[in-house]
Amino acid sequence: MSHKWGLVVDLDRCTGCEACVVACHAENNIPTVGKDQAAIGRTMQWIRVERTWEGDFPNPKVRFQPVLCQQCDAAPCEAVCPTYASYHTEEGLNGQAYNRCIGTRFCANACPYTVRSFNFYNPQWQKPLNLQLNPDVSVRSVGIMEKCTFCVQRIKSAEIQAEAEKRDLKDGEFTTACAQSCASKALVFGDLNDPHSEVSRLASSSRATKLLGELGTKPNVTYLERGAWQDANNG
Amino acid sequence: MERRNFIKISALTGVAATLDACRAPDKQLIRFIPEDNLIPGIAVWKPSLCTLCSAGCGLQVRVMQGDAEVVRHGKQGVIKMGLAKKLEGSPQNPVNAGKLCARGQAGLQVLYHPDRITKPIKRSGARGAGQFQVISWDDAVKELTSHLTALQASKSANVLAFLGRPLRGQRRELIEKFLKAFGAPPAVWYEPFDEAVLRQANFLSFGHAMLPTLDLARADYVISFGADFLGAWNSPVAQSIGYGEMRRGRPGRRGKFVQIEPRMSQTGANADEWIACKPGTEGVLALGIAHVILSQKLAPQSAGTPAASRAGSQIAGWSAGLPEFTPEAVEEQTGVSSAVMMRLAHEMTLSGSAAAVVGGAPLAQTNGLFNALAVNALESLVDAGRDEGPILGFTPEPPLSNAGEPAAPAQASFAGLNSFAQSLLDGKAGAPQMLMLYEANPIFTAPPATKIREAIAKIPTIVSFGSFIDETSAQADLILPDNAPLESWVDSVPESGSFQSVISLAPPAVSPLHETRPMTDLLLGVAQQLGGDLARVLPFTTFDAMLKAALLPLRAQSGSVTATTDDDFWQSVQTQGGWWSAPAAAGLKSAARKPAATPADKQAPTALTAPEFAGSAADFPFYFQPYVTPSFGDGSTANLPWMQELPDVLTTAMWSSWVEIHPRTGEKLGIQQGDLVEIASQAGSLRVPAVLSPGIAPDLLAMPVGQGHENFGRFASGHGANPLSILAPVVEHTTGSLAWAATRVKLARVGGPEQAKLVLFAGRMSGFPHEEEPR
Amino acid sequence: MQITAEQIEKDLLRPIFKTGRKYLVAVGLATSLVLAGMAAFGYQVYTGIGVWGINSPVFWAFDITNFVFWIGISHAGTLISAILRLTNATWRRPVTRCAEAITVFSLLIGGLIPLCHIGRPWLGYWMIPYPSQRGIWPNFRSPLEWDFFAIATYLIGSTTFLYLPAIPDFAAVRDAAKGLRKRIYSILSLGWQGTPRQWQRLEIAMHIMAIAIVPVAVSVHTIVSWDFAMTLIPMWHTTIFGPYFVVGAIFSGVAALILAMALLRRFLHLEEYLKPLHFNNLGKLLLTMSLLWFYCIFAEFLTTWYGNTPSEMAVFWENVRHNFAPLFWTMVVCNFVIPVPILAMKKLRTVTGTAIASCTIVIGMWIERFLIIVPALDHKFLPYSWGTYRPTLVEDILMASTFGFMTLLYLSFTKFVPMISVWEMKVGLQPRGGGILTTEAPGEKRHGLVLEGPLPTDVEE
Amino acid sequence: MGWQKWLLFIVAGSSVWVLAEVVSRAQAAGPTASSQYVTSGVFTPAHATAASAFKDFLDLHPEHPVQPIAFTHTVHLAKRMQCTTCHVGVNRGPDAQIPNVTFCMGCHMVIDTNNPEIKKIAAYQARREDIPWARVYNYSPSAHVRFNHAPHIRAGVVCSTCHGDMTKQTTAERKVNLNMGFCVQCHKQKQVSVDCATCHY
Structure with missing residues (x-):
């Protein structure tokens, strides 16, 4: 049975703590770029927590929203890549074949969510910080576009493990680095093709929305809207 | 750009060199x-x-x-x-x-930090000049022992001082035993944001000199007075787990959460309702709500419970129904409308389970203890006596012979540091002559008004066990670098976060990368070498032996490990990463509030005291509130690049510090987003970029702690400013804890964005309505 | 005074055989710009494309601006000369060569830019479909791939279109030259003898090319516009971009042509050939294009404003009122406010007048390309990720060097090929206008032209 | 001749200026000055030299790297040892262990101790050093590929498919050109996934 990976972000649970951001840094060999580069918008994080203000003192409201690659089924980034570096994988992910990327940056322009990071320079690690690098994930070099992969290395290693044990993948057997770190369980990862998985259950919630859903990109990331007090009749 | 660059050159160059290089062996x-x-x-x-x-x-x-x-x-x-x-x-x-x-x-x-000290080093230049020479471990240990032997020989063991960050567990036990057996005074445990006030208040109100544990997963209604429990306060991970459950863990029930604070914290940003009250009046507001509940008899069943009476009895006028705290009177003091107070009182008492919790800035006022006691009294009023048991409880202490909840709260760490500094500055006989420094950086974290830098400069010998050069360890004469935590035997007894008693303990996860040695083993070795009492009290050669000896009695207790032999038990503890008692049943959770101790002397009820501030409102028109960020804590993790590049959750600032200003205030003073401003208090001044934020009271300035390091490695030095450096040395009246939110400041624009160099992650986003252009 | 065939040949071949000091200075300046550009590009490849000011979310800026700009410029030449050729507008004769040369060179530059702008230029050849051991082909769904084919086709087509009518002129140079030069031109002229058969073939080939090149030219800029229109980005995702880009391209191309002609006229002393009439006629065309361009941008902005989608309005206001407003209004002034009065008044539609108008239009159209790309990118859907863009020195140098490169190529071209078609001018001297002899005339073998009858009427002042 | 000098001046001046820009930037951003008691240096995926970048671009590899010990696969395999005896973990995970000196000495404490090569091994051990074997098969970092041995072995791919017949080799040679076409061909033959994300992540 083929899988269709999806992520549910429960905005009612998200506290904006950004543990997911650092977890992603560690898992996916994402470099830090330093103050000067950060100042001109070249940070590399694959997931960010957007903060939106509404209203003013004394009644300001804040909304946090983690934004990562939405792994769209109708992805604007895929069609525009001249070399198939950005393409749709068999399991419905928006794949990014780093070695195939020639760096036209067209995908990043086409992405309505602005979730793609580009290696403007070769990333650097002050030794021995490089010893932390995850050997399961390649270290990208200059001129390559990168983005959230739904921790494809974890998917692959779980699939290989299941294959070795001659069984199907179990829901919750593995998860992405962001979801694993998320203390309030705002991020839930799983197989949308499995009707019994937690992610399927949550994705069919009445609070479910898609980010920029009106664009028709068919994201596989679902957001569950914040509720209000005494408005908790649906989970 | 880079020294070694990625080069791919056209086919015209280097063909010959290439083919040649194929066979050349790499320098290996x-x-x-x-x-x-x-x-x-x-x-x-x-x-x-x-x-x-x-x-x-x-x-x-x-x-x-x-x-x-x-x-x-x-x-x-x-x-x-x-x-x-x-x-x-x-x-x-x-x-x-x-x-x-x-x-x-x-x-x-x-x-893996590149600035870690990889070898023992000895000062070679002037103190603080940052010149060190590498020495061998043998020489280093010899030097340490010779200093100690000299002190012992001259019968002046009491001039040895130990300055560290508060610890809980066997590491602290080891240090304290060492000092005691050596004849030295107890260690000075210093952290700027110690919770002495809250521990004291909890001791008085509930009989536990501890931080509270919140069972948020069961809560239907939470009022937090300044406690940033989703950010950096207490046990954030445990609290976040509970918060998620409170919001969406129970189908059909979504708990309400109200945050009361004048500067919106990350926790406040998540609240259903955020209420700003004047700094230092949180206790008054809590009693205002309590007044409504008491006068309208909204919670008659709880008034008589022992816990309530105990917490309530700490407040003057409680039994009389708090006549002074009518909603109108409270509104005048706090700036929170009486209608809101009434509504909160009703909502709280109508909810299935409710809790009131206090933390952070309300405690860092001169009347901090009053604020804490007031909120505790409110908490007792609304929480106690419910069927499911209270939301706010305490983690039971593990049944160890040498750990065990203190019968009374320890001295506030600021008071300890102050008297330490004072004894040095006075230069009296018996002032410390040798300092052992461990993971504390008071030169950065204590207000300069304490003169700790000058005091430390007077100590003839300073030995540091730190892994990094920071402002304080730069003064050291000898640095014996400790292993990183992942390379060491580590243990801790969490003070809160669980309703089971927990000892976390683990062997080294990886071998040491550098030529460092665990500070614990070093002290034990020195103890053996010095002999006498020390060798008798600490009869171990390595720390794990000490840990094992301390934990083995737990085999008889029912808990996470059942083993037939000591070795099996010890093995299981190691693989599991610690020992914890059996999960508490629902009934046990309610028992978690049973007082562990009663105050020895009957303390008189605390009466309302108004907060006092350093600086007059005329000269210094703004309240000033430093706050702890989840990334940097007290500044000790400011050298981690991941933390520096993590956008602050509310301002989205990176690699810098900033001051949060309300846009209306900014407008009045001609300050725009990203401008450089100067903040001055009685104690000093600093310059930071301004961030305009709608989530702050117009008469308040807030600034994150952690940046502004002058000497903390390549990633932390030279970014931003340190708000602690302009704090006046005001203390909480009863406990002597640093009242870090009780300084008043003034504000002026001194430069534009080019000077300020503020880095915001959220692009040029026009963040709030009045900045948006009419469209 | 009438020009004779000999005079024409002498005047038009002169630049090939004589080199002036000013020429060398100009070449030197252009070369230094090109060298600076190459050094900047080398530095960029060596350290990474981060030496540019591009960032997230503005991943394209000067690079693609220059790309679209130069591809736009390329539309003047072939399109104009092809249409004029097909409609038999005889006044075109002195203009075509200049125009076609602009096309080829600006296309060459435009085509090089995407190769330089990618993050890993050494892998640019992956755009080319070729069988490899990897078994991967380019993605034919990508507008960039379409660009590749469109530009390649247009480049081949326009080069051919430039080359074909130059063959008789190469033969003329061959006949006038000696030594190595003679040998080179012998090869270039492909054995041209000027036989009626050859003339006939040339005529047919040029007609076919003229017909074929028009749709190619129109499609190329339409396809370039699809780089933007095929995405979802606010203010990019619009159906007007196809015609809008083509109009803009012809607009800027004609302006560039007028500028080039004015310079050639001045420095190669071609006052006798490039006459005010040509500038007048091209000026009228430019006026039409200016109005058309204004109509397009009006239509684009009107529909955006009327539709009032928040994400599009963010870019809209960014353009007309906020950060980019100074550039936007400069563009309107350069493209519309200044040129239209100049070009609309017959008195001002002189050589100088049209040159001034063209100058502002070239600047204005560069800004227009920039404003299509950057404001839309830095104001995409999610306000949190909005950004800004500032070009760096490297980008400035690279941009300057594209102009230097264009100048250098153009200057070199004047050295090798007569900038005005000699034989066509000669044809212009004979009565039947653009007619080519179809009968064998062995006596007039040289260049195959039989000159007889009264002068054509269109060459008069 | 004045103008030619002027021209030369412009050309040379602009080139020198650009070069100077490059050099100064390169120096400005060098690793921060560090003391002897902290680590220094920068790790980047950049190629160390132009030559290595060029080799990578053209996919050039040494076919028979020189090894510190003249190890003979032939002899060991003739004694009925299995590949997995020394290359532990190859059937369990992504990588194959290259045995360290202690492992070698496990047998060679007693076997063939007088062999000069084995004496070299013993000398390594005595110096508490490992044998610095040279990699024979590796993919360049720019391939961004993750290869996992275990599933291939489980699928019945024999070692010699990719590594050549080791019974005929002394020190290992790069007998098979492991380019992407080689992988893809086999994957297609065996009807397993040729999705890019199977290997590239």
Whole structure:
């Protein structure tokens, strides 16, 4: 049975703590770029927590929203890549074949969510910080576009493990680095093709929305809207 | 740009060189024989413990084989060794249940930090000039012992001082025993944001001199007075887990959460309702709500319970129904409307289970204890006596002979530091002549008004066990670098976060990368060498032997490990990453509020005291509130690049510090987003970029703690400013704890964005309505 | 005074055989710009494309601006000369060569830019479909791939279109030259003898090319516009971009042509050939294009404003009122406010007048390309990720060097090929206008032209 | 001749200026000055030299790397040893262990101790050093590929498919050109996934 990976972000649970951001840094060999580069918008994080203000003192409201690659089924980034570096994988992910990327940056322009990071320079690690690098994930070099992969290395290693044990993948057997770190369980990862998985259950919630859903990109990331007090009749 | 660059050149160049280079052997380092037996490519998960804050979360470390450049047997070379690749929360640990916060994730960068001191070093230049020479461990240990022997010989053991960051567990036990047996005074445990006020208040109100544990997963209604429990306060991971459950863990029930604070924290940003009250009047507001509940008899069933009467009896006028605290009177003091107070009182009492919790800035006022006691009294009023038991409880202490809840709260750490500094500055006989420094950086974290820098300069010998050069350890004469936590035997007794008693403990997850030695083993070795009392009290050669001896009695207790032999028990504790008691049943949770101790002397009820501020409102028109960020804590993790590049959750600032100003205030003073401003108090002034934020009272300025390091390695030095440096040395009246929110400041624009160099992640986003252009 | 065939040949071949000091200075300046550009590009490849000011979310800026600009410029030449050729507008004769040369060179530059702008230029050849051991082909769904084919086709087509009518002129140079030069031109002229058969073939080939090149030219800029229109980005995702880009391209191309002609006229002393009449006629065309361009931008902005989608309005206001407003209004002034009065008044539609108008239009159209790309990118859907863009020195140098490169190529071209078609001018001297002899005339073998009858009427002042 | 000098001046001046820009930037951003007691240096995926970048671009590899010990696969395999005897973990995970000196000495404490090559091994051990074997098969970092041995072995791919017949080799040689076409061909033959994300992540 083929899988269709999806992520549910429960905005009612998200506290904006950004543990997911650092977890992603560690898992996916994402470099830090330093103050000067950060100042001109070249940070590399694959997931960010957007903060939106509404209203003013004394009644300001804040909304946090983690934004990562939405792994769209109708992805604007895929069609525009001249070399198939950005393409749709068999399991419905928006794949990014780093070695195939020639760096036209067209995908990043086409992405309505602005979730793609580009290696403007070769990333650097002050030794021995490089010893932390995850050997399961390649270290990208200059001129390559990168983005959230739904921790494809974890998917692959779980699939290989299941294959070795001659069984199907179990829901919750593995998860992405962001979801694993998320203390309030705002991020839930799983197989949308499995009707019994937690992610399927949550994705069919009445609070479910898609980010920029009106664009028709068919994201596989679902957001569950914040509720209000005494408005908790649906989970 | 880069020294070694990625070069791909056209086919015209270097063809000959290329073909030649194919056969040339690379310049190669020696390879050492691997020390561990790991299979390449296969990850092993090892338990460890997060030490970056005091919450004591359990870790799982992903260890994989890799090539590391190391020094072994005096030679530089490459070794295949187990390397920590990723930190996850330990799923078994009752505190964090498999989860980990942003700072905890960055623990890896402490291990692999390029600025770690890799060898023992000795000062070679003037003190503080930053010139050190590498010495051998033999010489280093000899030097340390000779200093100590000299003190012993001259019968002046009492001039040895130990300055450290507060610890809980056997490490503290070891240090305290060492000092006691040596004849030295007790250690000075210093942290700027100590919770002495809250511990004192909880001791008086509930009989526990501890931080509270919140069972948020069951809560229907939470009022937090300044407690940033989702951010940096207490045990954030445990609290976040509970918060998620409170919001969406129970179908059909979504708990309401109200945050009361004048500067919107990350926690406040998540609240259903955020209410700003005047700084220092949180206690008054709590009593205002209590007044409504009492006068309208909204919670008649709880008034008579012992807990309520105990917490209430700490407040003057409680039994009389708080006549002074009518909603109207409270509105005048706090700025919160009486209608809101009434509504909160009704909502709280109508909810299934409710809690009131206090933390952070309300306690850092001159009347901090009053604020805490007032909120505790409100908490008792609304929480106690419910069927499911209270939301706010306390973590039981593990049944160890030498750990055990203190019968009374320890002295406030600021008071300790102050008297330490004072004794040095006075230069009286018996002032410390030798200082052992361990993971504390008071020169950065204490207000300069304490003159701690001058005091430390007077100590003839300073030995540091730190892993990094920071402002304080730069003054050291001898630095004996400790192993990183992931390379050491670690243990901790979490003070809160669980309703089970927990001892987190783990063996080293990886071998030491550098020529460092665990401070614990070093002290034990020195104790053996010095002999006498020391050798008798600390009869261990290594720290793990001490840990084992301390934990073995737990085998008889019912808990997470059942083993028939001591060795089995010890093995299981190691693989599990600690020991914890059996999960508390629902009934037991309610018992978690049973007083552990009663105050020895009957304390008189505390009466309302108004907060006092350093600086007059005329000269210094703004309140000033430094706040702890989840990324930097007290500044000790400011050197981690992941933390520096993590956008602040509310302002989205990176690699810098800033001051939050309300846009209306900014408009009045001609300050725009990103301008450089000067903030001045009685005690000093600093310059930072301004961030305009709608989530702050117009008469308040707030600034994050952690940046502004002058000497803390390549990633932290020279970014931003340190708000602690302009604090007046005001203290909470009763406990002597630093009242870090009680300084008033003035504000002026001194430069534009070019000077300020503020880095915001959220692009040019026009953040709030009045900045948006009419469209 | 009438020009004779000999005079024409002498005047038009002169630049090939004589080199002036000013020429060398100009070449030197252009070369230094090109060298600076190459050094900047080398530096960029060596350290990474981060030496540019591009960032997230503005991943394209000067690079693609220059790309679209130069591809736009390329539309003047072939399109104009092809249409004029097909409609038999005889006044075109002195203009075509200049125009076609602009096309080829600006296309060459435009085509090089995407190769330089990618993050890993050494892998640029992956755009080319070729069988490899990897078994991967380019993605034919990608507008960039369409660009590749469109530009390649247009480049081949326009080069052919430039080359074909130059063959008789190469033969003329061959006949006038000696030594190595003679040998080179012998090869270039492909054995041209000027036989009626050859003339006939040339005529047919040029007609076919003229017909074929028009749709190619129109499609190329339409396809370039699809780089933007095929995405979802606010203010990019619009159906007007196809015609809008083509109009803009012809607009800027004609302006560039007028500028080039004015310079050639001045420095190669071609006052006798490039006459005010040509500038007048091209000026009228430019006026039409200016109005058309204004109509397009009006239509684009009107529909955006009327539709009032928040994400599009963010870019809209960014353009007309906020950060980019100074540039936007400069563009309107350069493209509309200044040129229209100049070009609309017969008195001002002189050589100088049209040159001034063209100058502002070239600047204005560069800004227009920039404003299509950057404001839309830095104001995409999610306000949190909005950004800004500042060009760096490297980008400035690279941009300057594209102009230097264009100048250098153009200057070199004047050295090798007569900038005005000699034989066509000669044809212009004979009565039947553009007619080519179809009968064998062995006596007039040289260049195959039989000159007889009264002068054509269109060459008068 | 004045104008030619002027021209030369412009050309040379602009080139020198650009070069100077490059050099100064390169120096400005060098690794921060560090003391002897902290580590220094920067890790980047950049190629160390132009030559190595060029080799990578053209996919050039040494076919028979020189090894510190003249190890003979032939002899060991003739004694009925299995590949997995020394290359532990190859059937369990992504990588194959290259045995360290202790492992070799496990047998060679007693076997063939007088062999000069084995004496070299013993000398390594005595110096507490490992044998610095040279990699024979590796993919360049720019391939961004993750290869996992275990599933291939489980699928019945024999070692010699990719590594050549080791019974006929002394020190290992790069007998098979492991380019992407080689992988893809086999994957297609065996009807397993040729999705890019199977290997590239």
